[in-house]
Amino acid sequence: MLGKLIKHELRGSGRTMLPFILVSLFLSVMAGLSMRAMEHQQDYSWFSILFGIVIFLFVAGLMAVCIMSVVVVINRFRQNLLGDEGYLMFTLPVSVDQHLWSKLIVSAIWFAATALTCMLAVMLMLLCNINTFEIDWSEVGYVMGELGRMMREFGILHIVGYCLELLAMFFVGACVSCLTFYCAMAIGYSFSNRKVLLSILAFFGIDILFSILQSSLIMLLNAIPGVERFLENLDLSRVNAAGSMHIVLLCWVLYLAIHAAVLYIPTRLLLKKKLNLP
DSSP states (O other), X not given: OHHHHHHHHHHHHHHHHHHHHHHHHHHHHHHXXXXXXXXXXXXXXXXXXXXXXHHHHHHHHHHHHHHHHHHHHHHHHIIIIISTTHHHHTTSSOOHHHHHHHHHHHHHHHHHHHHHHHHHHHHHHHHTTGGGSOOOHHHHHHHHHHHXXXXXXXXXXXXXXXXXXXXXXXXXXXXXXXXXXXXXXXHHXXXXXXHHHHHHHHHHHXXXXXXXHHHHHHHHHHHSTTHXXXXXXXXXXXXXXXXXXXXXXXXXXXXXXXXXXXXHHHHHHHHHHSOOOO
16 A cells, blocks of 8 residues: 555656756756857857856756755645645555655655756756867776776675665655654644644754754763763774775664654654644
């Protein structure tokens, strides 16, 4: 059933996100072509204005995609689970956990799509002007060959491990971002009146609370006898560089996972016990 929820969520959110993505890619090509045409103009008076407009639209398009990815995450959660559609969604033979996980997975997909869209847009703009760059392809081939040799010496398994750890860090980080909004809205919409205002206040309250908790945790660790000595004796240099990087990435993933769990539990309980549909 989770797969069906993900499919339904992708279809619903895709109606909003896909047009923004396609428009931003189209604007990147137009920006690249306008940059190329700018080099062949004799009179820049009128074309410079057109060029400035195209570049402005290109930047605005990328910003719009980034903003809409957040807006869609918030709006889909509010409409599907906290609005009128909630009466239908919560009558389905689906648990609250499945509802939340479908939202989190699809949100992470759109965050990744947004990042890829921004990178692809810049690449398309540069590719439209590739003839204007003086590229020594033999030098590029040499650099790529050296890079491949270094990767083989470093270890393919380590590189695969880094990729998996970075993907895990991205997904859990996306979950933390989404759950911060979800938890705030779950708190705000558990009341009968002024739900949006209370959700906004809850969002800032959660942000302040976690800032205080992080500062308090650091102070507590520093106050515990033996912790400072343990950290001083912890010598990552005894571990090779590859292993040290794995330790850092895995610790960061663990921290984000704990952060996500702290937000997930109250969100789940509020949706299950304190849901106040309009």
